[in-house]
Structure formats: C-alpha cells, structure tokens
Amino acid sequence: MHLHMMPRITSHYTIFPRDKDPRWEGVEMERFADEADVVIVGGGPAGLSAAIRLKQLAKEQEKELRVCLVEKASQIGAHTLSGACLEPSALNELFPDWKERGAPLNTPVTEDLFSILTEKYRIPVPMLPGLPMNNHGNYIVRLGHFVHWLGEQAEELGVEIYPGYAAAEVLFHEDGSVKGIATNDVGIAKDGSPKDVFERGMELHAKVTLFGEGCHGHLAKQLYRQFNLRENCEPQTYAIGLKELWVIDEKKWRPGRVEHSVGWPLNRNTYGGSFLYHLNEGEPLVALGFVVGLDYTNPYLSPFREFQRWKHHPFVAKTLEGGDRIAYGARALNEGGYQCLPKVTFPGGMLIGCSPGFMNVPKIKGTHTAMKSGMLAAEAIFPKVTAEDPASETAGLHIPEYEDNLKKSWIWKELYAVRNIRPSFHNYFGLYGGMVYTGVFYWILRGKEPWTLKHAGLDSAQLKPAKECTPIEYPKPDGKLSFDLLSSVALSGTNHEGDQPPHLTLKDDSIPVANNLAIYDGPEQRFCPAGVYEYVPLETGEGMRLQINAQNCVHCKTCDIKDPSQNINWVVPEGSGGPAYNGL
Amino acid sequence: MSRVLVGVKRVIDYAVKIRVKPDHSGVVTDGVKHSMNPFCEIAVEEAVKLKEKKFIKEVVAVSCGPTQVTETIRTALAMGCDRGIHVEVSGKDYEAMGPLQIAKIFAALAKKEEASLVILGKQAIDDDCNQTGQMTAALLDWPQGTFASEVTIDGEKVKVVREIDGGLETIKISMPAVLTADLRLNTPRYATLPNIMKAKKKKIANMKPADLGVDMVSRVEVLRVDEPPTRLAGVKVETVDDLVAKLKANGTI
Numbered sequence: 001m002h003l004h005m006m007p008r009i010t011s012h013y014t015i016f017p018r019d020k021d022p023r024w025e026g027v028e029m030e031r032f033a034d035e036a037d038v039v040i041v042g043g044g045p046a047g048l049s050a051a052i053r054l055k056q057l058a059k060e061q062e063k064e065l066r067v068c069l070v071e072k073a074s075q076i077g078a079h080t081l082s083g084a085c086l087e088p089s090a091l092n093e094l095f096p097d098w099k100e101r102g103a104p105l106n107t108p109v110t111e112d113l114f115s116i117l118t119e120k121y122r123i124p125v126p127m128l129p130g131l132p133m134n135n136h137g138n139y140i141v142r143l144g145h146f147v148h149w150l151g152e153q154a155e156e157l158g159v160e161i162y163p164g165y166a167a168a169e170v171l172f173h174e175d176g177s178v179k180g181i182a183t184n185d186v187g188i189a190k191d192g193s194p195k196d197v198f199e200r201g202m203e204l205h206a207k208v209t210l211f212g213e214g215c216h217g218h219l220a221k222q223l224y225r226q227f228n229l230r231e232n233c234e235p236q237t238y239a240i241g242l243k244e245l246w247v248i249d250e251k252k253w254r255p256g257r258v259e260h261s262v263g264w265p266l267n268r269n270t271y272g273g274s275f276l277y278h279l280n281e282g283e284p285l286v287a288l289g290f291v292v293g294l295d296y297t298n299p300y301l302s303p304f305r306e307f308q309r310w311k312h313h314p315f316v317a318k319t320l321e322g323g324d325r326i327a328y329g330a331r332a333l334n335e336g337g338y339q340c341l342p343k344v345t346f347p348g349g350m351l352i353g354c355s356p357g358f359m360n361v362p363k364i365k366g367t368h369t370a371m372k373s374g375m376l377a378a379e380a381i382f383p384k385v386t387a388e389d390p391a392s393e394t395a396g397l398h399i400p401e402y403e404d405n406l407k408k409s410w411i412w413k414e415l416y417a418v419r420n421i422r423p424s425f426h427n428y429f430g431l432y433g434g435m436v437y438t439g440v441f442y443w444i445l446r447g448k449e450p451w452t453l454k455h456a457g458l459d460s461a462q463l464k465p466a467k468e469c470t471p472i473e474y475p476k477p478d479g480k481l482s483f484d485l486l487s488s489v490a491l492s493g494t495n496h497e498g499d500q501p502p503h504l505t506l507k508d509d510s511i512p513v514a515n516n517l518a519i520y521d522g523p524e525q526r527f528c529p530a531g532v533y534e535y536v537p538l539e540t541g542e543g544m545r546l547q548i549n550a551q552n553c554v555h556c557k558t559c560d561i562k563d564p565s566q567n568i569n570w571v572v573p574e575g576s577g578g579p580a581y582n583g584l
Numbered sequence: 585m586s587r588v589l590v591g592v593k594r595v596i597d598y599a600v601k602i603r604v605k606p607d608h609s610g611v612v613t614d615g616v617k618h619s620m621n622p623f624c625e626i627a628v629e630e631a632v633k634l635k636e637k638k639f640i641k642e643v644v645a646v647s648c649g650p651t652q653v654t655e656t657i658r659t660a661l662a663m664g665c666d667r668g669i670h671v672e673v674s675g676k677d678y679e680a681m682g683p684l685q686i687a688k689i690f691a692a693l694a695k696k697e698e699a700s701l702v703i704l705g706k707q708a709i710d711d712d713c714n715q716t717g718q719m720t721a722a723l724l725d726w727p728q729g730t731f732a733s734e735v736t737i738d739g740e741k742v743k744v745v746r747e748i749d750g751g752l753e754t755i756k757i758s759m760p761a762v763l764t765a766d767l768r769l770n771t772p773r774y775a776t777l778p779n780i781m782k783a784k785k786k787k788i789a790n791m792k793p794a795d796l797g798v799d800m801v802s803r804v805e806v807l808r809v810d811e812p813p814t815r816l817a818g819v820k821v822e823t824v825d826d827l828v829a830k831l832k833a834n835g836t837i
Contacts, residue, residue: 034778074619145615165777165780199774202776493601580617582616
C-alpha cells in the first residue's frame with residue numbers, strides 16, 4: 001500500500017497538535033476567559049430545561065446566578081430533529097402555564113395506529129392501553145419549534161444564550177476537576193494552517209458545567225474516558241433516525257393521527273421501523289421517518305435507502321402521493337436504556353439528556369426524560385452554587401445528589417420498566433421474538449421480571465465482513481416519492497465554511513482503505529445520511545481513496561458510532577455550521 | 585469628525601433551500617435560518633478596517649426591519665462597529681420594502697449623522713437588486729464608488745478600484761461618498777464570542793421611518809412568486825445532423 005500517494009485526509013489539530021506544528025510558531029494562542037456560575041453545553045430540551053429551572057429557582061429565592069449556554073447551531077432549534085410525540089409530563093412540571101405562554105403543542109394525538117408491514121400488505125396491531133407505544137394524552141410536536149420556544153423562555157428568564165458557538169474543548173483545574181469549556185477556534189485553513197482571520201475561541205469557566213450535547217456527544221465521549229464513567233454499565237447502543245416533512249394533499253390529511261410500523265423493508269433481524277405523524281398547524285403537513293438500529297450486521301445496508309423505499313409501500317404511498325417534500329434530516333438516537341446509563345456526575349460537571357441517554361426506546365420518546373434530567377440537575381446544583389461555602393473537595397463542584405435524585409425519579413422507574421424490550425430482539429426470531437416478549441412480559445409484568453437482558457455489545461463490532469453478506473438491491477428513486485441522497489442533503493440546509501479542517505477526523509488516514517473498504521466494502525458510504533464519505537479512484541489509477549465531503553455533514557454522529565474500525569472521531573466544526581432545520 | 589454609516593441586511597441564509605408560500609405571495613421566512621447578507625459583511629469589514637487605520641472615528645451599523653434585525657446589528661457590532669441604529673419596519677411595510685425606501689432612509693440618516701461615507705454591500709442575495717447604493721448616492725447628490733474591490737482614502741478623496749465587465753476601473757471621488765462592496769474587497773472577520781458579549785453593551789438606537797421623514801409607500805407591487813421551472817433533462821445526440829434536426833424540430837432554428 002503506497003501511503004505516500006494518498007492525499008492527506010485529516011488535518012485537524014486534535015490529531016496533529018499545533019504545539020509541534022511549525023506553521024503555528026509565534027501565533028498568539030491565549031484565550032479570553034469569562035466566569036459564570038453554571039455553563040451549559042447544548043441548547044436542546046435538556047440544556048434549556050436545566051437553564052430555565054436554575055433561573056426559576058434563582059427568582060424564587062431571590063439569588064443572583066449567571067447561567068451561560070453555548071450551542072453550535074446558528075439558532076436554537078436548527079440542529080434539533082425528532083419525530084416527535086411529546087409526553088407533556090416534564091413540561092407540566094417546568095411550566096404549568098405552558099399553554100398561556102404559547103408553547104407550540106398544537107396537535108393532540110387523536111389516533112394511534114401500529115402496523116407490521118409486508119412488501120404489499122399491512123397487518124394492523126391493536127394499540128392497547130398499557131402498551132408502551134400508546135400515545136393517549138401526548139402531542140405531536142415539531143421539536144425544533146418547541147426547543148426554539150424553550151430558548152425564548154430561557155432568555156426571558158435571563159439565561160445568556162450564545163448560538164453559533166460550539167464547545168470544542170473541556171477545561172480542567174489542576175486537581176483534575178472540570179473548570180469549564182472553550183469554544184471553537186475560527187479561521188483555520190483546510191490544511192490545518194492559520195488564516196489571516198484566525199482567532200482563538202473563548203474560555204467559559206464555571207463552578208459546574210452541564211453537558212447536554214444530545215446523543216453521542218463528542219465532549220461526553222472524552223469525559224467517559226477521563227472520569228471512567230462507563231465502568232459499570234454496558235456500552236451504549238444506538239439507532240439512526242431519518243426524517244422528512246411533507247406537505248400532502250389536503251384530502252389525505254388526518255391531523256392528530258400517529259402511525260408506526262415495523263417489518264418491511266427491514267428483515268426480522270434488523271431492528272427498526274417507521275413513523276408518520278399528521279400535524280395540525282394550518283397546512284396539511286406530515287412528519288415521517290425511518291429508524292434503523294445501528295447493531296445491523298450487513299455492511300451493504302443503507303438506512304437512507306431503506307427509508308426511501310419504505311415510502312413506496314402502498315399504505316404509505318397513498319398518503320404521500322401528490323405531496324411535496326419540504327425538509328430532510330437525520331440524527332442518531334440512543335437505544336440502550338437502563339443497562340447503558342453511565343455515572344452522570346464527576347468533579348466539576350454532569351451529563352444531562354440524551355447524552356447519557358434517558359430515551360424510553362419502546363415508547364420512542366426521550367424528550368420528556370431529557371427535560372426532567374435537566375430539571376433534576378438544576379435542582380441539585382442550585383443550593384451548591386449559591387451556597388456561601390460549597391465545601392467541595394475539588395475546585396469544580398462534584399454534585400452526586402443529581403444522580404441520587406435521578407434514581408428516585410420517574411425517569412428511573414420508567415427506564416427500568418422497559419429495560420428488557422429492546423434486548424429481547426436479540427433472539428432467533430428477531431423482531432417477532434421481541435414483539436412476543438413485549439406483549440407477554442411487558443404488558444403483563446411491566447418490567448417487574450427479575451432478570452435484566454443484555455444488549456449485543458458495541459454497534460461498531462456488529463458488522464459482518466462484506467464477503468459473508470449479500471448486497472441489497474435498492475430500487476432507484478423515482479423523484480416523486482423517493483429521492484437521491486444529494487437532493488435530500490440540500491433540503492437539510494446544511495453548510496459549513498469550506499476552508500477548514502474536516503471535522504470528521506481520522507486517527508489513522510490509512511485505515512479506511514486498509515480496513516473499512518477491504519473488509520466491509522466501505523459501509524460509511526451507506527450509513528452516512530449526508531453523503532460525507534465517498535471512496536473514489538486514485539488519480540494515479542490504481543486503488544481507491546476515501547474522500548470526506550465535510551461540508552455535507554448533518555451532525556448525526558452515526559459515523560463515530562458505527563465505524564467498524566472506530567477510527568472516525570467526530571469533533572465540532574466552526575460554530576454555525578451544520579444543518580438549518582426549521583421545526584424538524 | 586469622520587463617521588461612516590454601514591448598512592446591514594438580514595437575509596435568508598444562502599445555503600437554505602427556499603420554499604415558495606402556498607399562496608405564491610412570497611417565500612417562507614418563519615423559522616428559516618437567516619444571516620447577514622454576505623456583501624454587507626464585507627462592507628462592515630471595510631468600515632472597521634478604515635477605523636483601525638484611523639481614517640475614520642466611528643462606524644454606525646444600520647438595519648431596517650422588524651425586531652429580528654437587531655441580531656444582525658449585534659453581529660456588526662461584534663465585528664467592530666461602535667453603535668447601531670434599528671429603523672423599525674414591520675408587517676406589510678416590511679414585505680413591500682425595497683431599495684428606494686432603504687435609500688431614502690439611508691440618505692436621511694447620512695445627513696442626520698453627518699456621515700463622510702456610506703458603505704453598503706453591492707446587492708442583497710435575496711432580491712439581487714443592486715440599486716440601493718446607487719439610489720442613496722443620487723438622493724444625496726454624492727459621488728458613488730460601486731462594485732469596489734479596493735478602497736484607499738487619500739485626504740478628502742477616495743480612490744476606488746471597481747470590478748467591471750471589462751476588468752478593473754480605478755476612479756477618484758470626493759467625500760462624502762457612497763461605496764458599495766464587491767466580493768474581493770476583503771475577507772470579513774469572524775464575530776467571536778467575547779466580541780458578541782461586548783456588543784451587548786453597545787447602544788442600538790430605535791427609530792421609525794416617519795422620524796426621518798421617509799414615507800414607506802412602495803411603487804412596486806409583487807403580483808406573484810413562483811419556483812423556477814424544473815430543469816428538463818438534456819438530450820444527447822450522436823451527430824451534428826441529429827443536432828440540427830432536433831433544433832429544427834423544436835423551432836429553435
């Protein structure tokens with residue numbers, strides 16, 4: 001293998017440190033620093049709920065508290081993507097008057113359908129009350145809009161929100177506790193050298209830092225290692241969710257209707273399914289999407305193309321025919337549940353929301369638990385950060401009360417009750433075994449069975465070598481119901497400053513061709529929902545090279561999760577880059 | 585007492601896919617990602633550079649529109665402008681707002697603020713009008729240096745290198761003047777977080793067009809907005825004769 005003929009792919013300073021790089025000699029690297037009481041990374045449901053709760057407590061108890069929140073998206077909600085059927089439990093606690101405040105919960109669920117699909121037919125499954133998927137009392141929401149509303153509430157309460165600035169680095173005190181974060185540097189060229197407009201990011205120091213980066217956060221990944229937070233839990237398992245918004249023919253519109261399916265086009269051993277929700281916000285809008293468990297074994301599987309072909313099923317096509325697709329996006333989500341919950345507190349910080357992962361998988365809901373975790377974090381933090389003498393052993397506050405409160409809360413009860421449903425799919429009968437388990441054990445015992453099933457292990461270790469698997473024949477997109485990847489990516493509104501180091505960093509540039517392509521036929525070409533990874537022929541003729549189209553990235557994190565070589569390390573690009581979702 | 589007025593426009597971000605409203609009255613803007621017009625960023629950068637070189641004392645960022653434009657003004661302040669002016673325009677007036685109304689506002693402000701220079705982007709990426717700078721200069725009866733790719737202050741005059749179809753044209757105009765920024769004028773700096781925080785303390789004055797004696801009535805009425813027609817697939821031909829036959833068949837020749 002002629003490595004010297006391969007153009008270099010990775011130039012990011014996390015792989016090639018700048019203190020050893022001659023191009024950076026003499027460049028001013030000092031950062032401006034500011035102090036807050038609490039710094040929150042991530043403006044999603046968890047981060048915003050934590051911020052809001054802190055300020056509510058401050059108002060109640062007439063104390064001053066500086067809360068700063070940084071968010072990598074250009075505006076709050078622009079990187080948010082979810083189905084979503086919101087269970088208003090946490091919202092009712094946070095803002096009992098949410099309706100008067102104008103929270104965009106406009107679509108109460110009126111109809112709840114569940115189907116098993118075969119290639120041509122549909123087998124309806126009754127949605128009995130007590131089954132986790134039952135949605136009575138919930139609302140179909142556009143989570144991006146809901147998160148944007150939360151952001152407005154937070155700003156009104158005095159939270160300092162800074163969208164467009166990504167937390168790129170965790171800062172540590174000398175005693176090893178977390179000191180805060182530093183935002184991304186700007187003005188580094190694609191080859192890793194400083195441009196004229198280079199400027200260092202800023203340091204935000206805090207007594208305690210909350211990390212709410214969502215599923216598979218890049219700073220959380222580092223914190224797990226640093227503080228050994230995962231020593232007593234299973235490795236997290238994930239799925240990828242792809243979503244589109246369609247304006248459909250008014251005659252087909254059923255506002256308030258929730259549809260879920262399993263089965264076709266996935267085989268019984270690949271976990272996944274679809275959702276289709278009819279919104280009620282004026283125009284005949286439906287939110288639909290497809291989820292594929294990332295423990296799939298066939299490297300030829302393309303979650304994007306499974307999604308596109310699912311839309312051709314007669315039951316789905318009849319809703320979409322004559323409609324227009326107006327949005328597209330994708331995001332990884334947690335599937336591990338209870339067995340995969342790490343330690344969530346460490347000196348100077350804590351993890352909230354989908355980052356540690358409180359999603360109730362069979363309910364396919366994680367927003368209510370994410371919000372509640374943020375609120376519990378705030379309630380544990382507040383007395384400590386406003387105390388005269390916090391009596392802490394470390395400079396950054398360690399607040400284990402948060403974890404205690406989580407364990408006493410309804411989040412824990414809920415996750416414990418459904419803990420065996422997802423792992424029950426790992427049996428010979430796959431999907432059907434899992435459904436039987438759910439129907440028998442969950443519906444009757446509600447999780448009280450004394451055993452706890454295990455997951456299959458790391459998602460990245462599940463792929464079989466390509467030669468042991470059959471390529472999947474996907475139909476060509478028809479341009480009316482199904483579409484090609486690039487036109488879909490264009491609808492996500494994603495973009496990044498082109499002249500910056502690719503943020504999909506490789507620990508070793510030679511591994512993609514030597515391992516991923518050689519053994520698994522380059523699965524990243526298929527699992528990336530944005531066309532970031534392409535194997536192209538070398539200009540010299542012999543062999544292939546990996547081309548990373550970093551500008552397309554929609555920040556879904558799937559590559560970091562599923563790469564069989566675990567060679568890809570996703571880091572934040574310059575702030576404001578990424579998708580421009582509007583109410584997804 | 586040199587003061588520069590810079591115009592900044594809040595537009596739909598260039599990477600976002602535009603959607604026409606179902607009633608064809610315009611495009612969907614609710615919740616859509618917006619940013620500062622790229623040519624306005626270049627204008628701000630040029631003004632701030634002139635201040636750093638000590639040719640001028642103060643840079644004032646101006647934007648016209650509803651509350652959301654204050655975000656755009658804040659970005660300009662974070663890039664180095666000293667203070668901002670938000671001219672409040674909303675509702676039907678905002679939808680109908682075009683270069684003539686903006687030019688009238690800028691002309692009034694230029695006089696009020698006793699500006700030596702008004703620097704604008706050459707055009708906005710949403711309407712592509714490329715008229716505001718020129719109209720402003722005409723209303724003020726000031727010289728104009730449009731499509732500027734290089735600006736040099738020389739005493740009471742400004743040397744402007746202009747990008748034109750034939751190449752580059754260099755002119756010298758006296759101040760006060762209106763300049764419009766073209767792509768190659770400079771590379772705008774980033775609005776970094778410490779500067780955004782400092783910008784929160786800088787003043788943004790609010791006013792209405794009526795305060796400046798400007799009437800917002802538009803003489804242009806948008807009748808209908810449509811998507812561009814879908815591009816049809818091309819047809820490959822094997823020979824020149826085939827090409828001629830096809831061109832004759834569809835009436836081109």
